[in-house]
Amino acid sequence: MLRHFTQTRSIHSTRTLFNLKAAIADAIPKRREELLRIKKNFSDVKVGDITVGSVLTGMRGNQSMYWESTTLDPNEGIRFHGRTIADCQKMLPGAPEDNGDGEFLPESMLWLLMTGEIPTEEQSRQLTQELAERGAKLPSHTEKLLTSLPRDMHPMTQLAIALASMNKESIFAKKYEEGSIGKKDYWEYIYEDVLNLIAVLPRITGKIYSSLVNDGEPLGHFNVEKDWSYNIASLLGMTVRDSVNVHSLTKERSNDFVNLIRLYCGIHVDHEGGNVSAHTTHLVGSALSDPYLSYSSGIMGLAGPLHGLAAQEVVRFLVEMENDVDSVENVKQVEDYLWKVLNSNRVIPGYGHAVLRKPDPRFDAMLNFTEARPQEFKSNAKVQLMKNLSKIAPRVLQKHGKTKNPYPNVDSASGILFHHYGIDQLLFITVIFGCSRAMGPLSQLVWDRILGIPIERPKSLDLSSIKKLCKI
Template sequence: MIHSHAMRRAFHCTKAAGSSSVGLKQVLQDLIPQRKHDILELKKNYGNVKIGDITIGSVIGGMRGNTSMFWQGTSLDAYEGIKFQGKTIGDCQRLLPKSPKDSNGKGNFLPESMLWLLMTGEVPSIEQALHLSAELAARGRQLPDYTDKLMSNLPSGMHPMTQLAIGLASMNKGSEFARKYEKGDIGKNEYWEYVFDDAINLIAALPQLTGKIYSNIVAGGKPLGQFREDCDWSYNICSLLGMTSEDSCNRQNLDGKQSEDFVNLMRLYTGIHVDHEGGNVSAHTTHLVGSALSDPYLSYSSGIMGLAGPLHGLAAQEVVRFLIEMNVMISSPQSGREIEQYLWNLLRCKRVIPGYGHAVLRKADPRFIAMLDFAKARPEEFAQDKNVILMEKLSEIAPKVLKEHGKTKNPYPNVDSASGILFYHYGVTELLFFTVIFGCSRSMGPLTQLVWDRALGLPIERPKSLDFKSLGALCR
C-alpha cells in the first residue's frame, strides 16, 4: 500500500526560487530534478502496485477506461469535470492573469498563463504571464520561409486541418531537437531543453499558420490582418483572421466593442481547450509519436490529423448546422413545445442530438457553462441572434428529453453545443475552420506533456496486443 506521505512527495511540485521575471524555461530547469527523482522513487518502490483491471470488453472497445497513461497537466472526472493541475475552470478564471488591456472587466485569462500553469503546476504572476506572452510574440513574428511558401501554394479548397498538419510537419526542418539528435551531441538529460524550444516555437507559430490558412480559404491568400509583437497570442490569432477593428482588411467591420469581445471569446476558447486528459485522440497521438523521439512538429502534426476526425474535433460544426436547420423548421427559438417535438422526432429516427453527451462526463461540461456564461454576460450582443438563443434554450430542454428517452448516459450539453455558434455569430462562417482554432488551443497540453516525457526519460510507448484466439482462450 502506498502511504499518503509518499504519494504527496511523489507528486510534489517545488516552487521556483528567484524573481517572478524568470522565464518559463528557467523555472522548468529548477523543477525537473526533483520531479525526476520523484518518478524514479515511484517506479522503484511502487512499480508493482496494480491500478484496476482490464477487461476483454475494454480491449476490443477502444481501451475505454483503461487507466494506463501518465499525464502531467490535467485530469478529468465524470462529475467534477476537467481540472488543470488540480484547478477547475472557475479556479482558473479567478486566479490566472488576464490581459492588462482588458477594458471592460469581462476578459478571460490569457492562455499563456494556462500554458505556464500546465508546465509548472504554479499560477504565474502577471509579470511571468506577460513575459511568456512577449516571448511567444517574438518567436512567432513570421513563419519560416519554406513553410510560408508551402502554405501559399496549397489549394484553397484543401481541408483546413490538412493545411495545418502540412504546415506543422514542414517546420520539422527547423527542429532544434531533431538537429541536435542527428548530430549525436545531445545527452538524454538535455532532450527536454530542445523539445521545449521546439514546443514554444510551434505554439508561437500558430497565429501565423492559422491566419495563413484562413486567408487561403476566404481571400485567395491575401493577408487579412497584421501580426503585432506588442499584443498577446490570442489577439494575434484574431488579428490575422481579420477580426479586430484595427485591421484594414477586416471583412466583418466589427466595431471596437465587438472586436474586444471576439478577442475575449478567443482567449476563453483557447484557454479552456488546451487539454482534456491524455487519452483523447489528439493528445494520445502526440504523446505516442513523441515517444519514438519524433520532434514536436512531427508529433503534433500527427495529433492534428487525429483532431480532424469527425468523432473528435469536428462536433462544433455539426452543432452549427443543426441549429441553423432547426431554426428553419420551427417558428421561434423560444418555442419550447416545438423544440421538444423536433428533438423527439430526431430520436425516433435513430439520430443523435449534436452537442449532447460525452465519453467521460456525466454532468454538464464545465467548458460549455463557461461559453454559455460568455453569451449571457453580453445580452445586447446576442439578443437578435436566433441561433445563440436556440443554443441557450436547447440546454434547458434537451437534457429533459434525453433523460426521458433513457438511452443516453450523459444527457447534458458538451462544449461543442456553444463554441461553434459563438464564432459563427462574429462572422467565422467557414465551418471546417473551427477545428483549426481548436488545434491552436490543444497544442499547449500535449506539447507540455512532450516536454515532461523527455524531462523524465519516459520510454517509447509499446502496449501488448492480443489476437482473437488469445482473447478466446481467456474466456474458457
C-alpha cells in the first residue's frame, strides 16, 4: 500500500524525519532546482573528449553518466556520498542487539544512498522494520514460478526470472498503464516498487537456495522483528534461532555469519554508475521499465563472469588450485598454476579492474573480517590461499604485462568466506551479491525519476565513420 509522506513532512524537520520517503521528499526541491539551474546555464561546459580508443574499448574513461550516490576513485576506491568504507563502518548504525560490536546494517547504507545523510539509530531502525514488514511475503505467483524452475538452472537466472515476474506487482507500471500519474509523480511509485523489491530479496534468495540444497523445503523462517541480513542468513539455514541451523553453528559463529552478510551486502551496494549491473539497471529504467524489470536486467549483467559472477569463479578457482598444489604455502606451485591459466589465454578471476588501479578497499574490508577472527580462519587452507594469492598474483600479472590493474578486486575474497561457513553451492554465491547491488542502482532509479533524467540513447558509430574521423 502506498504510504503518504506529506503529513510526516509537514511536522518534522529533515533531522527528525523517521520515514525514508519523507526524508527524500524533503531533499527534492533543492536538488531539482540545482539540476535545472545547471542544465539551463551550463549545458555547454565540456566534460572531456571522447576518443576513438574509448569508442573501441567499452567506453573506458568516458565520463558521460550522471550518478548520484557513489563515486569511484581509481586509487582510493569507492565513496558513498563522499564517505569511505572506513567512514561508513564508523558512522552507520548497526543492529541494536550488537551493541556497536557488529557491522553496519545495509539498511543504514540504503538510507545514506537515498538521502546523502547518515541515518540516526532511530531512522535506521525504522527503515529496517519497514523493509521487514514489506518483505514478509513473496507474491504467490513468484513463489510458484521459482518452485517450477529446473533445479539445475543457474541461481542467477532464477533470480532474474523471479524479479522480472514481480513486474506483475509493480505499482508504477499499473499507475502508468492507467494514465493516472504525471512525470513529477513517477518517483513516488518507483520508490514503492524499489522498497518492495529490496524487501523481498531475502525471501527470493532463501527460496533459490533451499531449492538447491533442500528439495525446496524452507531452511528457516522470515522474522519480521529482525534485519534484512539476518533474514537472509536464516533463510539460508545459518542462524541458531529462526532456522534449521544446517551446519550446527554455535551462537557466536552464526552471529559472525550474519555480520559477514551485513558487511558484504553493505559494501557491494554500488560502484558508481558505469559498472555493468548499475548501468544496465539505469539504462533499462530510462525507458520507464519498472524497477523489477530494470533490476532483473541488472542481475543478468551481474551474472557475467567478468563482473559479479567472478565471485563464483574465484571460489571454483581456489577449490581447484588447492587440489592441484601440494601446499598453499608453496609459492612456486601457485605461480606455476597462475602461469598455466594465463598461458591458456584465460583470466585470473578476482584480479584486475576496469577503473581501479590499486587494491580494492572492499577486498581489504573482507580481509579485515578474517583478520579480526584469526582462530576461525587459521585452519582453512582455501582462505589462506586467497590471502597468499593477493601477494603472489599481482607479481605474476605484472610480469605477464597486460593487465592495467594487477591487484585483487572485491570478488577475490568474498565468496570463499561464505564457503568457509558452509555455503558450498558455488554457483549460488553471486545471488548474495545480487541482494546487495539492488540498493545502489535502485536508489539511483528513484533519483533518475525525481530529476526527470531522460531516456538514455547514445549515438553509435560504424567503421566507415570511424575511418573518416581518423582520416584513413
